[in-house]
Amino acid sequence: MYIGKPSDIKPSEITDRKVYQQRRRFLGVAGVSAAGLAAAAALPGLLSASRGVHAQARLAAAYQSPFNTKEALTPYKDVTTYNNFYEFGVGKSDPAELAASLKPHPWTVTVDGACASPGAYHLEDFIKPHALGDYVYRHRCVEAWSMVIPWVGFPLAEVIKRARPTGAAKFVQFTTLLDPKMFPGQRFPVLDWPYTEGLRMDEALHPLTLLAVGLYGEVLPNQNGAPLRLVVPWKYGFKSIKSIVRISFVEQQPITTWMRAVPSRYGFYSNVNPDVDTVPWSQRYERRIGNLFKQKTLMFNGYGAQVAHLYAGMNLAKDY
Amino acid sequence: MATRQTLVRYGLKPTVFVLCLLPLLRQGWLAYTGNLGANPIGELTNETGVWSLRLLLVTLAITPLRRLTGWGWLVSARRMLGLYAFAYGMLHLAVYWGLNQYFDLSLIAGDLKRPYIFAGYLALLFMVLLAATSTDAMVRRLGRRWQKLHRLVYAVAILGVLHYLLLVKIDFLPPLGYGAALAALLGWRLWAWQIAPRWGVLLRRGEPVTPTRLAGHR
Incomplete structure (x- = not known):
């Protein structure tokens, strides 16, 4: 069956980390923008040439996480x-097929709520103060599949510090753009639009928590949450909200979209937890996309050493 | 001139046979060419299950279609359709056991507590009974009991829809769609076999038609 004949692009061709990092350095020298794109297209066996989708603009990362x-x-x-x-549809291929309707430029990000320096920023101005880094994280979906994704972004903590939250700021709430013209899926009441998510302040300030603007050294494709998304690698994927337009500091624990949709299955924390099944299927194993055999799911998606202390004393079967 | 028997044997049955095989051939081709997407096992799992349910609903549509169109010959395709629903169900089980649980008995047993898994097993178990008693010889041997036994097909369909409904994340529309189709197919039977005949009797007797009388109460 499919095992005998993998897709026409060998994973080694498009995922080899060395190649992609070498190219990153090369392009860093060559400069981003047009020259970089032309060079990338000219180099043989590279992503943009072999994968048959639109090449995104390159992003130069200054450091490795x-x-x-x-x-x-x-x-x-x-x-x-x-x-x-789901803003594009509930099918797995819907986002890639329909993503052209999203226009991530111009884009405004509003920072508001309990903070001393609120503001509304053009995306470019919002990103400008931050050095971009490479963050290679595991990504575990609540549906029991997983990926390893090289994000480009910067810690959410930097944005929070810039906003200077007040003592009343106990949680951070995030909101996705609401625009059914750009997001055809928002015409259907599958979820209560706009999508919102939330983190406790200490989770939001954690150095693992990321605002991503790219992946694989390129600007985020629309289907991956362009132009700005959250990445919280020790939580199920749906916590990593996409296409963010608002970041609010709030006092009360926000009710997130999935909590509202099915409260018995989706809690505020939604930490990856192989021992707790709140969904109908098992969370003990996951299928790493591209692998035949499943692998054991790790507590906190393998980031326990970094984050377990955040939940000391909590009953994670109850606070799922 | 071709007899009805030859038309069924050389026309209808081979056509249905090939048509029912197409989803499997398509999946096989996509698998062979590596076009099942990023999660090919998930795709195979879903497709085999959904086709089992679809073919089961087609099987259940034969009787209403025959009555509504007068095409009595449709019944000649029913057993094959039912057996195909069974075959896709077995493939679904094989993919689940083999490619999702890797024949790990502790995993397979551990899953039994999940309502959607249990409903699925029950549906498959009933389908095994129906398939095993689907031969001409079994029909003759069981006589009147055959028909009673094969009413289990309604339970299989209900369990199939339930299995689907219980496992989806949030997009309840597809399982509800199959549920609506099943409700229509079962509703037609209720009407045609229970309510309409009584209505006719009441009308002939010149008695008033009321819900309680239609339900058979006096």
Whole structure:
């Protein structure tokens, strides 16, 4: 069956980390923008030439996250064609097929709520103060599949510090753009639009918590949550909200979209937890996309050393 | 001139046979060419299950279609359709056991407590009974009991829809769609076999037609 004949693009061709990092350095020298794109297209065996989708503009990352995993990257093609982004539709291929309707420029991000320096920023101005880094994280979907994704982004903590939250700021709430013209899926009441998510302040300030603007050294494709998304690698994927337009500091624990949709299955924390099944299926194992055999799911998606202390004393079967 | 028997044997049955095989051939081709997407096992699991349910509903549509169109010959395709529903169900089980649980008995047993898994097993178990008693010889041997036994097909369909409904994340529309189709097919039987005949009797007797009388109460 499919085992005998993998897709025409060998994973090694498109995911080899060395190649992609070499290219990153090369392009860093060559400069981003037009020259970089032309060079990328000219180099043989590279992503943009072999994968048959639109090449995104390059992003130069200034540093490597100390948390980067050495695990094999999930192929770019899978990362950008197998998505849950209900704003485009509930099918896994809907986001990649319909993503052209999203216009991530111009884009405004509003920071408000309990903070001393609120503001509304053009995306470019919002990102400008931050050095971009490479963050290679495991991504575990609540549906029991997982990927390894090389994000480009910066810690959410930097944004929070810039906003100077007040003592009343106990949680951070995030909101996705509401625009049924750009998001055809929002015409259907599958979820209560706009999508919202939330983190406790200490979770939001954690150095693992990321605002991503790219993946695989390129600007985020629309289907992956362009132009700005959250990445919280120790929580199920739906916590990592996409296409963010608002970041609010609030005093009360926000009710997130999935909590509202099915409260018995989705809680505020939604930490990856192999021992607690609040969904109908088992969370003990996961299918790493591209692998035949499933693998054991790790507590906090393998980030326990970094985050377990945040939940000391909590009953995670109750506070799921 | 071709007899009805030859038309069924060389026309209808081979056509249905090939048509029912197409979803499997398509999946096989997509698998062979590596076009099942990022999660090919998930795709195979879903497709085999959904086709089992679809073919079961087609099987249940034969009787209403025959009555509504007068095409009595449709019944000649029913057994094959039912057996195909069974075959896709077995494939679904094989993919689940083999490619999702890797024949790990502790995993397979551990899943039994999940309502959607249990409903699925029950549906498959009933389908095994129906398939095993689907031969001409079994029909003759069981006589009147055969018909009684094969009413289990309604339970299989209900359990199939339930299995689907219980496992989806949030998109209840597809299982509800199949549920609506099943409700229509079962509703037609209720009407045609229970309510309409009594209505006719009441009308002939010149008695008033009331819900309680239609339900058979006096």
